Amino acid sequence: MFRLKTASLRWVAFIGLTMISIGAFAQYDICVYGETSAGVTAAVQAGRMGKNVVLISNTSHVGGTTTSGLTATDINSHLSIGGLSREFYQRIYQYYLQPAAWKNQDREEYFESIVKRVFQGKRDSLTMQWVYESHVAEEIMRTMLLEAGVKVVFNQRLDLDKGVFKNGKSIERIKMETGEEYNAKVFIDATYEGDLMARAGVTYTYGRDSNKDFDEKYNGFRLNDVIGLQSESGEISVDPYVKPGDPSSGLLPFIENNPDIEPGSADKRMQSYCYRLTLTDDPNNMVPIERPENYNPLWYEVQARQLELDPNIPLRKKLITLTPMPNRKTDTNHLDFVGANYDYTEGGYETREKIAAMHKDYALGKLWFLGNDPRVPENIREEMKNWGLAKDEFVDNANFPHQLYVREARRMMSDYVMTEHNCRGKEIAPESVGLATYWLDCHYVSSIVDEKGQLRREGTYWMGTPNYPISYKSIRPKKKECDNLLVPVCLSASHVAFGSIRMEPVYMVLGQSAATAAVLSIDNGQSVQEVPYEQLEKQLIKDGQILRR
Numbered sequence: 001m002f003r004l005k006t007a008s009l010r011w012v013a014f015i016g017l018t019m020i021s022i023g024a025f026a027q028y029d030i031c032v033y034g035e036t037s038a039g040v041t042a043a044v045q046a047g048r049m050g051k052n053v054v055l056i057s058n059t060s061h062v063g064g065t066t067t068s069g070l071t072a073t074d075i076n077s078h079l080s081i082g083g084l085s086r087e088f089y090q091r092i093y094q095y096y097l098q099p100a101a102w103k104n105q106d107r108e109e110y111f112e113s114i115v116k117r118v119f120q121g122k123r124d125s126l127t128m129q130w131v132y133e134s135h136v137a138e139e140i141m142r143t144m145l146l147e148a149g150v151k152v153v154f155n156q157r158l159d160l161d162k163g164v165f166k167n168g169k170s171i172e173r174i175k176m177e178t179g180e181e182y183n184a185k186v187f188i189d190a191t192y193e194g195d196l197m198a199r200a201g202v203t204y205t206y207g208r209d210s211n212k213d214f215d216e217k218y219n220g221f222r223l224n225d226v227i228g229l230q231s232e233s234g235e236i237s238v239d240p241y242v243k244p245g246d247p248s249s250g251l252l253p254f255i256e257n258n259p260d261i262e263p264g265s266a267d268k269r270m271q272s273y274c275y276r277l278t279l280t281d282d283p284n285n286m287v288p289i290e291r292p293e294n295y296n297p298l299w300y301e302v303q304a305r306q307l308e309l310d311p312n313i314p315l316r317k318k319l320i321t322l323t324p325m326p327n328r329k330t331d332t333n334h335l336d337f338v339g340a341n342y343d344y345t346e347g348g349y350e351t352r353e354k355i356a357a358m359h360k361d362y363a364l365g366k367l368w369f370l371g372n373d374p375r376v377p378e379n380i381r382e383e384m385k386n387w388g389l390a391k392d393e394f395v396d397n398a399n400f401p402h403q404l405y406v407r408e409a410r411r412m413m414s415d416y417v418m419t420e421h422n423c424r425g426k427e428i429a430p431e432s433v434g435l436a437t438y439w440l441d442c443h444y445v446s447s448i449v450d451e452k453g454q455l456r457r458e459g460t461y462w463m464g465t466p467n468y469p470i471s472y473k474s475i476r477p478k479k480k481e482c483d484n485l486l487v488p489v490c491l492s493a494s495h496v497a498f499g500s501i502r503m504e505p506v507y508m509v510l511g512q513s514a515a516t517a518a519v520l521s522i523d524n525g526q527s528v529q530e531v532p533y534e535q536l537e538k539q540l541i542k543d544g545q546i547l548r549r
Protein backbone atom coordinates (compact mmCIF):
# COMPACT_ATOMS: atom_id res chain seq x y z
CA MET A 1 0.00 0.00 0.00
CA PHE A 2 1.24 3.48 -0.86
CA ARG A 3 2.20 5.54 2.19
CA LEU A 4 2.36 9.23 1.49
CA LYS A 5 4.43 10.42 4.46
CA THR A 6 7.26 7.92 3.97
CA ALA A 7 7.43 8.62 0.25
CA SER A 8 7.63 12.35 0.87
CA LEU A 9 10.63 11.99 3.19
CA ARG A 10 12.46 9.75 0.75
CA TRP A 11 11.84 12.24 -2.04
CA VAL A 12 13.36 15.12 -0.09
CA ALA A 13 16.58 13.15 0.28
CA PHE A 14 16.54 12.28 -3.42
CA ILE A 15 16.25 15.91 -4.50
CA GLY A 16 19.53 16.75 -2.78
CA LEU A 17 21.36 13.93 -4.54
CA THR A 18 19.85 14.86 -7.87
CA MET A 19 20.89 18.48 -7.79
CA ILE A 20 24.50 17.53 -6.92
CA SER A 21 24.79 14.85 -9.59
CA ILE A 22 23.76 16.95 -12.59
CA GLY A 23 26.57 18.91 -14.13
CA ALA A 24 26.63 21.63 -16.75
CA PHE A 25 27.33 19.12 -19.56
CA ALA A 26 25.70 16.00 -18.20
CA GLN A 27 25.10 13.16 -20.66
CA TYR A 28 21.89 11.14 -20.58
CA ASP A 29 20.27 8.51 -22.69
CA ILE A 30 16.96 10.38 -22.65
CA CYS A 31 16.17 13.96 -21.72
CA VAL A 32 12.53 14.72 -20.98
CA TYR A 33 11.81 18.43 -21.12
CA GLY A 34 8.61 19.40 -19.32
CA GLU A 35 7.06 18.33 -16.03
CA THR A 36 3.55 17.64 -17.32
CA SER A 37 1.86 14.31 -16.63
CA ALA A 38 3.22 13.14 -19.99
CA GLY A 39 6.71 14.17 -18.92
CA VAL A 40 6.41 12.21 -15.69
CA THR A 41 5.25 8.99 -17.34
CA ALA A 42 7.84 9.35 -20.09
CA ALA A 43 10.62 9.68 -17.54
CA VAL A 44 9.31 6.82 -15.39
CA GLN A 45 9.01 4.50 -18.39
CA ALA A 46 12.51 5.31 -19.61
CA GLY A 47 13.89 4.74 -16.12
CA ARG A 48 12.08 1.43 -15.74
CA MET A 49 13.53 0.30 -19.07
CA GLY A 50 17.00 0.84 -17.70
CA LYS A 51 17.94 4.14 -19.26
CA ASN A 52 19.76 7.08 -17.70
CA VAL A 53 17.07 9.77 -17.87
CA VAL A 54 16.67 13.34 -16.70
CA LEU A 55 13.36 15.16 -16.30
CA ILE A 56 13.65 18.94 -16.52
CA SER A 57 10.86 20.82 -14.75
CA ASN A 58 10.17 24.46 -15.57
CA THR A 59 8.81 24.89 -12.03
CA SER A 60 9.38 23.51 -8.54
CA HIS A 61 6.71 20.85 -9.15
CA VAL A 62 5.90 17.83 -11.29
CA GLY A 63 2.63 16.79 -12.90
CA GLY A 64 1.38 19.90 -14.69
CA THR A 65 -2.34 20.48 -14.27
CA THR A 66 -2.83 16.89 -13.07
CA THR A 67 -1.28 18.01 -9.78
CA SER A 68 -2.43 21.62 -9.98
CA GLY A 69 -6.17 21.71 -9.56
CA LEU A 70 -7.41 19.60 -12.47
CA THR A 71 -8.30 16.76 -10.16
CA ALA A 72 -11.73 15.79 -11.51
CA THR A 73 -10.30 13.74 -14.33
CA ASP A 74 -11.84 14.15 -17.78
CA ILE A 75 -12.31 10.59 -18.97
CA ASN A 76 -15.18 8.91 -20.78
CA SER A 77 -13.85 5.34 -20.93
CA HIS A 78 -11.96 4.10 -17.91
CA LEU A 79 -11.31 0.70 -19.50
CA SER A 80 -9.35 2.33 -22.33
CA ILE A 81 -6.63 3.75 -20.10
CA GLY A 82 -3.71 1.42 -19.48
CA GLY A 83 -0.05 1.31 -18.55
CA LEU A 84 1.43 3.92 -16.24
CA SER A 85 -1.67 6.09 -16.54
CA ARG A 86 -3.78 3.27 -15.10
CA GLU A 87 -1.14 2.63 -12.44
CA PHE A 88 -1.23 6.27 -11.37
CA TYR A 89 -5.00 6.21 -10.82
CA GLN A 90 -4.71 2.86 -9.06
CA ARG A 91 -2.18 4.39 -6.68
CA ILE A 92 -4.65 7.21 -6.06
CA TYR A 93 -7.25 4.57 -5.19
CA GLN A 94 -4.88 2.76 -2.84
CA TYR A 95 -4.00 5.97 -1.03
CA TYR A 96 -7.65 6.72 -0.28
CA LEU A 97 -8.14 3.26 1.19
CA GLN A 98 -6.14 4.49 4.17
CA PRO A 99 -8.38 5.77 6.99
CA ALA A 100 -5.80 8.49 7.68
CA ALA A 101 -6.46 9.95 4.22
CA TRP A 102 -9.95 11.05 5.31
CA LYS A 103 -9.50 14.03 7.57
CA ASN A 104 -12.96 15.58 7.65
CA GLN A 105 -15.20 13.35 5.55
CA ASP A 106 -16.42 9.78 5.49
CA ARG A 107 -15.10 7.71 2.59
CA GLU A 108 -18.36 5.88 1.94
CA GLU A 109 -20.34 9.11 1.93
CA TYR A 110 -17.91 10.69 -0.50
CA PHE A 111 -18.07 7.76 -2.91
CA GLU A 112 -21.84 7.99 -3.02
CA SER A 113 -21.66 11.69 -3.92
CA ILE A 114 -19.18 11.20 -6.74
CA VAL A 115 -19.88 7.68 -8.01
CA LYS A 116 -19.74 8.66 -11.68
CA ARG A 117 -16.23 10.08 -11.47
CA VAL A 118 -14.68 7.27 -9.39
CA PHE A 119 -16.22 4.55 -11.55
CA GLN A 120 -18.24 2.73 -8.92
CA GLY A 121 -15.94 3.68 -6.06
CA LYS A 122 -14.86 0.77 -3.88
CA ARG A 123 -16.66 -1.64 -6.21
CA ASP A 124 -14.34 -0.74 -9.08
CA SER A 125 -12.70 -3.98 -10.25
CA LEU A 126 -9.85 -1.92 -11.72
CA THR A 127 -9.28 -0.11 -8.39
CA MET A 128 -8.82 3.24 -10.11
CA GLN A 129 -9.95 6.55 -8.63
CA TRP A 130 -10.42 9.60 -10.80
CA VAL A 131 -10.96 12.48 -8.36
CA TYR A 132 -8.32 13.30 -5.78
CA GLU A 133 -6.40 16.06 -3.99
CA SER A 134 -3.58 17.81 -5.85
CA HIS A 135 -0.91 17.32 -3.20
CA VAL A 136 -1.66 13.60 -3.07
CA ALA A 137 -1.24 13.26 -6.84
CA GLU A 138 2.08 15.09 -6.84
CA GLU A 139 3.50 12.95 -4.05
CA ILE A 140 2.51 9.83 -5.96
CA MET A 141 4.19 11.09 -9.12
CA ARG A 142 7.31 12.03 -7.19
CA THR A 143 7.38 8.54 -5.70
CA MET A 144 7.06 6.92 -9.13
CA LEU A 145 9.97 9.03 -10.39
CA LEU A 146 12.06 8.12 -7.37
CA GLU A 147 11.36 4.41 -7.74
CA ALA A 148 12.37 4.55 -11.43
CA GLY A 149 15.69 6.26 -10.64
CA VAL A 150 14.84 9.40 -12.59
CA LYS A 151 16.99 12.47 -12.06
CA VAL A 152 14.82 15.58 -11.76
CA VAL A 153 15.95 19.18 -12.20
CA PHE A 154 13.64 21.92 -10.99
CA ASN A 155 13.14 25.54 -12.05
CA GLN A 156 14.93 25.26 -15.38
CA ARG A 157 13.67 26.73 -18.65
CA LEU A 158 14.94 26.39 -22.17
CA ASP A 159 16.90 29.33 -23.56
CA LEU A 160 14.44 30.46 -26.21
CA ASP A 161 17.10 32.28 -28.23
CA LYS A 162 19.98 29.79 -28.41
CA GLY A 163 18.78 26.76 -26.50
CA VAL A 164 18.84 23.93 -29.04
CA PHE A 165 22.04 22.60 -30.64
CA LYS A 166 21.67 20.24 -33.58
CA ASN A 167 24.08 18.14 -35.61
CA GLY A 168 22.32 17.69 -38.90
CA LYS A 169 18.87 16.32 -38.11
CA SER A 170 19.71 15.33 -34.52
CA ILE A 171 19.51 17.38 -31.34
CA GLU A 172 22.84 17.09 -29.52
CA ARG A 173 22.11 19.15 -26.44
CA ILE A 174 19.83 21.80 -25.04
CA LYS A 175 20.74 24.86 -23.01
CA MET A 176 18.79 26.43 -20.18
CA GLU A 177 18.44 30.12 -19.29
CA THR A 178 20.92 29.49 -16.47
CA GLY A 179 23.55 28.25 -18.93
CA GLU A 180 23.33 24.60 -17.91
CA GLU A 181 23.35 22.18 -20.81
CA TYR A 182 21.95 18.66 -21.14
CA ASN A 183 23.17 16.18 -23.73
CA ALA A 184 21.08 13.16 -24.66
CA LYS A 185 20.63 10.55 -27.35
CA VAL A 186 16.87 11.17 -27.57
CA PHE A 187 14.80 14.14 -26.39
CA ILE A 188 11.13 14.24 -25.46
CA ASP A 189 9.27 17.56 -25.49
CA ALA A 190 6.51 17.04 -22.94
CA THR A 191 5.63 20.71 -22.40
CA TYR A 192 2.20 22.22 -22.99
CA GLU A 193 3.78 24.88 -25.22
CA GLY A 194 6.12 22.85 -27.45
CA ASP A 195 9.11 25.16 -27.04
CA LEU A 196 11.77 22.49 -27.60
CA MET A 197 9.95 21.21 -30.67
CA ALA A 198 9.69 24.72 -32.11
CA ARG A 199 13.34 25.62 -31.44
CA ALA A 200 14.43 22.33 -33.01
CA GLY A 201 13.07 23.48 -36.37
CA VAL A 202 10.05 21.20 -36.43
CA THR A 203 7.04 22.40 -38.41
CA TYR A 204 4.09 23.38 -36.24
CA THR A 205 0.94 25.44 -36.20
CA TYR A 206 -1.35 26.97 -33.60
CA GLY A 207 -4.82 28.44 -33.47
CA ARG A 208 -7.60 27.07 -35.64
CA ASP A 209 -7.39 25.48 -39.04
CA SER A 210 -9.88 26.14 -41.78
CA ASN A 211 -12.52 23.47 -42.22
CA LYS A 212 -11.25 23.21 -45.78
CA ASP A 213 -7.74 22.20 -44.66
CA PHE A 214 -8.73 18.71 -43.54
CA ASP A 215 -12.32 18.54 -44.82
CA GLU A 216 -13.64 18.96 -41.27
CA LYS A 217 -16.91 20.29 -39.86
CA TYR A 218 -16.06 21.79 -36.46
CA ASN A 219 -12.84 23.70 -37.16
CA GLY A 220 -12.34 27.43 -37.62
CA PHE A 221 -14.51 30.37 -36.62
CA ARG A 222 -18.01 29.38 -35.42
CA LEU A 223 -20.61 31.60 -33.78
CA ASN A 224 -22.45 30.18 -30.79
CA ASP A 225 -25.33 31.37 -28.62
CA VAL A 226 -26.30 34.92 -27.68
CA ILE A 227 -25.10 36.03 -24.23
CA GLY A 228 -28.14 37.23 -22.35
CA LEU A 229 -31.65 35.99 -21.71
CA GLN A 230 -33.07 33.05 -23.64
CA SER A 231 -36.86 32.96 -23.58
CA GLU A 232 -39.81 31.73 -25.61
CA SER A 233 -40.22 35.20 -27.07
CA GLY A 234 -36.63 35.26 -28.32
CA GLU A 235 -33.12 36.25 -27.28
CA ILE A 236 -32.20 39.43 -25.42
CA SER A 237 -28.52 40.23 -25.73
CA VAL A 238 -26.33 41.74 -23.06
CA ASP A 239 -25.27 45.23 -24.11
CA PRO A 240 -21.58 44.96 -25.16
CA TYR A 241 -20.54 48.59 -24.69
CA VAL A 242 -18.78 50.18 -21.72
CA LYS A 243 -21.67 52.62 -21.47
CA PRO A 244 -24.83 50.69 -22.32
CA GLY A 245 -26.34 51.86 -25.60
CA ASP A 246 -23.33 54.03 -26.45
CA PRO A 247 -21.06 52.50 -29.13
CA SER A 248 -18.77 55.53 -28.87
CA SER A 249 -17.79 54.40 -25.36
CA GLY A 250 -16.12 51.33 -26.86
CA LEU A 251 -16.62 47.61 -26.37
CA LEU A 252 -16.11 45.98 -22.99
CA PRO A 253 -12.72 44.24 -22.53
CA PHE A 254 -11.99 41.20 -24.71
CA ILE A 255 -15.06 41.67 -26.90
CA GLU A 256 -14.47 41.87 -30.64
CA ASN A 257 -16.53 43.46 -33.39
CA ASN A 258 -16.16 41.05 -36.29
CA PRO A 259 -19.42 40.49 -38.14
CA ASP A 260 -17.87 39.59 -41.49
CA ILE A 261 -15.73 36.56 -40.56
CA GLU A 262 -16.51 33.54 -42.70
CA PRO A 263 -17.72 30.54 -40.68
CA GLY A 264 -15.13 27.77 -40.63
CA SER A 265 -12.23 30.07 -41.52
CA ALA A 266 -8.78 29.76 -39.94
CA ASP A 267 -7.32 32.15 -37.37
CA LYS A 268 -4.75 32.27 -34.57
CA ARG A 269 -7.25 32.51 -31.70
CA MET A 270 -6.94 29.93 -28.93
CA GLN A 271 -9.62 28.25 -26.87
CA SER A 272 -9.77 29.85 -23.44
CA TYR A 273 -7.42 29.04 -20.58
CA CYS A 274 -8.14 29.07 -16.86
CA TYR A 275 -6.89 28.01 -13.47
CA ARG A 276 -8.59 25.04 -11.83
CA LEU A 277 -8.91 26.27 -8.26
CA THR A 278 -9.30 24.03 -5.24
CA LEU A 279 -12.02 25.38 -2.95
CA THR A 280 -13.37 24.08 0.35
CA ASP A 281 -16.38 24.70 2.55
CA ASP A 282 -14.56 23.40 5.64
CA PRO A 283 -14.12 26.47 7.89
CA ASN A 284 -11.11 24.85 9.58
CA ASN A 285 -9.29 24.49 6.27
CA MET A 286 -10.45 27.64 4.50
CA VAL A 287 -8.64 30.76 3.37
CA PRO A 288 -11.15 33.54 2.53
CA ILE A 289 -11.17 34.81 -1.04
CA GLU A 290 -9.96 38.40 -1.08
CA ARG A 291 -10.46 41.01 -3.77
CA PRO A 292 -7.32 40.90 -5.96
CA GLU A 293 -5.10 43.95 -5.95
CA ASN A 294 -5.51 44.23 -9.74
CA TYR A 295 -9.29 43.69 -9.68
CA ASN A 296 -10.91 45.06 -12.83
CA PRO A 297 -14.72 45.28 -12.53
CA LEU A 298 -15.11 45.62 -16.31
CA TRP A 299 -13.90 42.02 -16.69
CA TYR A 300 -17.15 40.89 -15.01
CA GLU A 301 -19.50 43.47 -16.48
CA VAL A 302 -20.97 41.03 -19.02
CA GLN A 303 -21.70 38.58 -16.19
CA ALA A 304 -23.29 41.31 -14.09
CA ARG A 305 -25.53 42.43 -16.96
CA GLN A 306 -26.47 38.84 -17.72
CA LEU A 307 -27.51 38.30 -14.09
CA GLU A 308 -29.60 41.46 -14.23
CA LEU A 309 -31.41 40.04 -17.26
CA ASP A 310 -31.75 36.58 -15.73
CA PRO A 311 -31.32 36.56 -11.92
CA ASN A 312 -32.32 32.88 -11.75
CA ILE A 313 -29.04 31.59 -13.19
CA PRO A 314 -27.72 29.00 -10.68
CA LEU A 315 -24.21 29.33 -9.30
CA ARG A 316 -23.21 25.75 -9.98
CA LYS A 317 -22.79 24.57 -13.57
CA LYS A 318 -23.97 27.86 -15.07
CA LEU A 319 -21.53 30.27 -13.41
CA ILE A 320 -18.85 27.90 -12.12
CA THR A 321 -18.54 24.13 -11.80
CA LEU A 322 -17.80 22.62 -8.39
CA THR A 323 -16.91 18.92 -8.62
CA PRO A 324 -16.56 17.32 -5.16
CA MET A 325 -13.08 16.14 -4.19
CA PRO A 326 -12.12 14.15 -1.09
CA ASN A 327 -12.06 16.01 2.21
CA ARG A 328 -14.70 18.63 1.42
CA LYS A 329 -12.84 20.20 -1.49
CA THR A 330 -13.78 20.93 -5.10
CA ASP A 331 -12.20 21.02 -8.50
CA THR A 332 -13.49 24.43 -9.61
CA ASN A 333 -13.87 24.74 -13.38
CA HIS A 334 -15.18 27.28 -15.88
CA LEU A 335 -13.22 30.26 -14.68
CA ASP A 336 -12.28 30.72 -18.34
CA PHE A 337 -10.85 34.11 -19.30
CA VAL A 338 -12.19 34.20 -22.85
CA GLY A 339 -10.04 36.10 -25.34
CA ALA A 340 -7.14 36.83 -22.99
CA ASN A 341 -4.67 34.20 -24.18
CA TYR A 342 -4.06 34.85 -27.88
CA ASP A 343 -0.45 36.00 -27.39
CA TYR A 344 0.50 33.14 -25.07
CA THR A 345 1.73 30.48 -27.51
CA GLU A 346 4.31 32.52 -29.40
CA GLY A 347 5.06 34.84 -26.49
CA GLY A 348 8.27 34.64 -24.53
CA TYR A 349 8.41 33.83 -20.85
CA GLU A 350 7.69 37.41 -19.79
CA THR A 351 4.57 37.57 -21.98
CA ARG A 352 3.35 34.22 -20.70
CA GLU A 353 3.91 35.22 -17.09
CA LYS A 354 1.87 38.37 -17.60
CA ILE A 355 -0.96 36.38 -19.19
CA ALA A 356 -0.84 33.83 -16.38
CA ALA A 357 -0.97 36.63 -13.80
CA MET A 358 -4.02 38.11 -15.55
CA HIS A 359 -5.72 34.71 -15.41
CA LYS A 360 -4.98 34.47 -11.70
CA ASP A 361 -6.47 37.92 -11.09
CA TYR A 362 -9.46 37.00 -13.23
CA ALA A 363 -10.13 33.73 -11.39
CA LEU A 364 -9.89 35.20 -7.91
CA GLY A 365 -11.72 38.31 -9.06
CA LYS A 366 -14.63 36.33 -10.45
CA LEU A 367 -15.06 34.40 -7.22
CA TRP A 368 -14.90 37.65 -5.24
CA PHE A 369 -17.38 39.25 -7.67
CA LEU A 370 -19.84 36.37 -7.24
CA GLY A 371 -19.61 36.63 -3.47
CA ASN A 372 -19.65 40.42 -3.05
CA ASP A 373 -20.93 42.47 -5.99
CA PRO A 374 -24.37 43.90 -5.12
CA ARG A 375 -25.63 43.22 -8.65
CA VAL A 376 -25.19 39.49 -8.06
CA PRO A 377 -28.41 38.00 -6.62
CA GLU A 378 -28.24 37.61 -2.85
CA ASN A 379 -28.73 33.85 -2.93
CA ILE A 380 -25.66 33.43 -5.16
CA ARG A 381 -23.59 35.75 -2.97
CA GLU A 382 -24.54 33.82 0.14
CA GLU A 383 -23.74 30.47 -1.48
CA MET A 384 -20.41 31.71 -2.79
CA LYS A 385 -19.36 32.94 0.65
CA ASN A 386 -19.43 29.34 1.88
CA TRP A 387 -16.32 28.64 -0.18
CA GLY A 388 -12.68 29.61 0.19
CA LEU A 389 -9.25 28.42 -0.92
CA ALA A 390 -8.06 25.18 0.67
CA LYS A 391 -5.40 25.92 3.25
CA ASP A 392 -3.62 22.58 2.76
CA GLU A 393 -3.20 22.85 -1.03
CA PHE A 394 -0.48 24.76 -2.92
CA VAL A 395 1.08 25.82 0.36
CA ASP A 396 4.11 27.32 -1.42
CA ASN A 397 1.93 29.53 -3.66
CA ALA A 398 -0.58 31.21 -1.34
CA ASN A 399 -2.98 28.26 -1.84
CA PHE A 400 -3.30 29.03 -5.54
CA PRO A 401 -2.51 26.48 -8.32
CA HIS A 402 0.97 26.75 -9.78
CA GLN A 403 0.04 25.68 -13.32
CA LEU A 404 -2.15 27.61 -15.75
CA TYR A 405 -4.49 25.27 -17.63
CA VAL A 406 -3.05 25.66 -21.13
CA ARG A 407 -5.71 23.78 -23.04
CA GLU A 408 -3.98 24.16 -26.38
CA ALA A 409 -0.85 25.83 -27.74
CA ARG A 410 1.41 24.63 -30.54
CA ARG A 411 0.58 21.54 -32.57
CA MET A 412 3.25 19.71 -34.54
CA MET A 413 2.63 19.06 -38.23
CA SER A 414 4.16 15.67 -38.98
CA ASP A 415 3.75 12.82 -41.46
CA TYR A 416 0.34 12.02 -40.01
CA VAL A 417 -2.12 14.62 -38.73
CA MET A 418 -4.87 13.42 -36.40
CA THR A 419 -8.16 14.95 -37.56
CA GLU A 420 -11.87 15.03 -36.86
CA HIS A 421 -12.21 11.97 -39.13
CA ASN A 422 -10.14 9.91 -36.66
CA CYS A 423 -12.16 11.19 -33.73
CA ARG A 424 -15.48 10.28 -35.32
CA GLY A 425 -14.33 6.80 -36.35
CA LYS A 426 -14.40 7.50 -40.09
CA GLU A 427 -10.65 6.99 -40.46
CA ILE A 428 -8.54 4.69 -38.29
CA ALA A 429 -5.12 6.08 -37.47
CA PRO A 430 -2.27 3.63 -38.21
CA GLU A 431 0.34 2.44 -35.70
CA SER A 432 -1.61 3.04 -32.50
CA VAL A 433 0.28 4.12 -29.38
CA GLY A 434 -2.82 4.60 -27.23
CA LEU A 435 -6.48 5.47 -27.29
CA ALA A 436 -8.15 8.86 -27.04
CA THR A 437 -11.28 8.63 -24.93
CA TYR A 438 -12.86 12.08 -24.76
CA TRP A 439 -15.46 13.84 -26.87
CA LEU A 440 -14.76 16.68 -29.29
CA ASP A 441 -14.53 19.54 -26.80
CA CYS A 442 -13.47 23.14 -27.25
CA HIS A 443 -14.11 25.87 -24.71
CA TYR A 444 -15.18 29.32 -25.86
CA VAL A 445 -12.61 31.08 -28.00
CA SER A 446 -13.91 34.63 -28.24
CA SER A 447 -16.81 37.00 -27.60
CA ILE A 448 -18.18 38.63 -30.75
CA VAL A 449 -20.65 41.40 -31.57
CA ASP A 450 -22.51 40.13 -34.63
CA GLU A 451 -24.03 42.09 -37.52
CA LYS A 452 -27.21 42.65 -35.49
CA GLY A 453 -25.30 44.13 -32.57
CA GLN A 454 -25.84 41.04 -30.43
CA LEU A 455 -23.12 39.75 -28.14
CA ARG A 456 -22.37 36.11 -28.90
CA ARG A 457 -20.02 33.46 -27.70
CA GLU A 458 -17.82 31.89 -30.33
CA GLY A 459 -15.74 28.77 -30.91
CA THR A 460 -17.20 26.06 -28.70
CA TYR A 461 -18.39 22.62 -29.70
CA TRP A 462 -19.26 19.42 -27.84
CA MET A 463 -19.73 16.23 -29.83
CA GLY A 464 -19.67 12.58 -28.76
CA THR A 465 -17.05 10.27 -30.27
CA PRO A 466 -16.01 6.63 -29.99
CA ASN A 467 -12.65 5.73 -28.49
CA TYR A 468 -10.06 5.86 -31.25
CA PRO A 469 -6.34 5.12 -31.78
CA ILE A 470 -3.64 7.79 -31.85
CA SER A 471 -0.90 7.20 -34.41
CA TYR A 472 2.77 6.86 -33.52
CA LYS A 473 3.43 8.99 -36.61
CA SER A 474 1.62 11.89 -34.90
CA ILE A 475 4.00 12.05 -31.91
CA ARG A 476 7.25 12.13 -33.88
CA PRO A 477 8.43 14.80 -36.35
CA LYS A 478 9.20 14.33 -40.00
CA LYS A 479 12.58 12.63 -40.30
CA LYS A 480 14.01 15.43 -42.45
CA GLU A 481 13.35 17.90 -39.60
CA CYS A 482 14.51 16.00 -36.50
CA ASP A 483 15.29 12.31 -36.00
CA ASN A 484 15.70 12.04 -32.21
CA LEU A 485 12.73 13.97 -30.82
CA LEU A 486 9.30 12.80 -29.64
CA VAL A 487 6.34 15.07 -28.84
CA PRO A 488 3.54 13.44 -26.82
CA VAL A 489 1.66 16.64 -25.83
CA CYS A 490 1.91 19.09 -28.74
CA LEU A 491 1.36 16.23 -31.16
CA SER A 492 0.42 16.44 -34.83
CA ALA A 493 -3.31 17.15 -34.91
CA SER A 494 -5.89 19.56 -36.22
CA HIS A 495 -7.48 21.96 -33.77
CA VAL A 496 -10.61 19.79 -33.60
CA ALA A 497 -8.78 16.52 -32.98
CA PHE A 498 -6.53 18.11 -30.38
CA GLY A 499 -9.62 19.23 -28.47
CA SER A 500 -10.44 15.56 -27.93
CA ILE A 501 -6.95 14.15 -27.43
CA ARG A 502 -5.76 16.82 -24.96
CA MET A 503 -6.86 15.10 -21.73
CA GLU A 504 -4.37 14.36 -18.95
CA PRO A 505 -4.84 10.54 -18.77
CA VAL A 506 -4.20 10.38 -22.52
CA TYR A 507 -1.13 12.59 -22.15
CA MET A 508 0.18 10.04 -19.65
CA VAL A 509 -0.44 7.22 -22.12
CA LEU A 510 1.35 9.10 -24.90
CA GLY A 511 4.24 10.00 -22.61
CA GLN A 512 4.85 6.35 -21.80
CA SER A 513 4.59 5.36 -25.47
CA ALA A 514 7.01 8.11 -26.50
CA ALA A 515 9.58 6.93 -23.95
CA THR A 516 9.22 3.33 -25.10
CA ALA A 517 9.94 4.41 -28.68
CA ALA A 518 12.90 6.46 -27.46
CA VAL A 519 14.42 3.44 -25.70
CA LEU A 520 13.95 1.22 -28.75
CA SER A 521 15.52 3.91 -30.93
CA ILE A 522 18.62 3.90 -28.73
CA ASP A 523 18.80 0.11 -28.45
CA ASN A 524 18.39 -0.37 -32.20
CA GLY A 525 20.70 2.47 -33.19
CA GLN A 526 17.87 3.92 -35.27
CA SER A 527 16.09 7.21 -35.66
CA VAL A 528 12.73 7.50 -33.93
CA GLN A 529 11.11 7.33 -37.37
CA GLU A 530 12.82 4.00 -38.14
CA VAL A 531 11.70 2.14 -35.00
CA PRO A 532 9.72 -0.88 -36.29
CA TYR A 533 6.13 -0.48 -35.21
CA GLU A 534 5.78 -4.21 -34.60
CA GLN A 535 8.56 -4.02 -32.00
CA LEU A 536 7.06 -0.91 -30.42
CA GLU A 537 3.60 -2.43 -30.33
CA LYS A 538 4.87 -5.61 -28.66
CA GLN A 539 6.61 -3.63 -25.89
CA LEU A 540 3.64 -1.34 -25.32
CA ILE A 541 1.26 -4.27 -24.93
CA LYS A 542 3.73 -5.98 -22.60
CA ASP A 543 3.72 -2.85 -20.42
CA GLY A 544 -0.07 -2.70 -20.23
CA GLN A 545 -0.91 -0.12 -22.88
CA ILE A 546 -4.29 -0.46 -24.58
CA LEU A 547 -3.99 0.14 -28.31
CA ARG A 548 -7.29 -1.01 -29.79
CA ARG A 549 -10.96 -0.38 -29.08
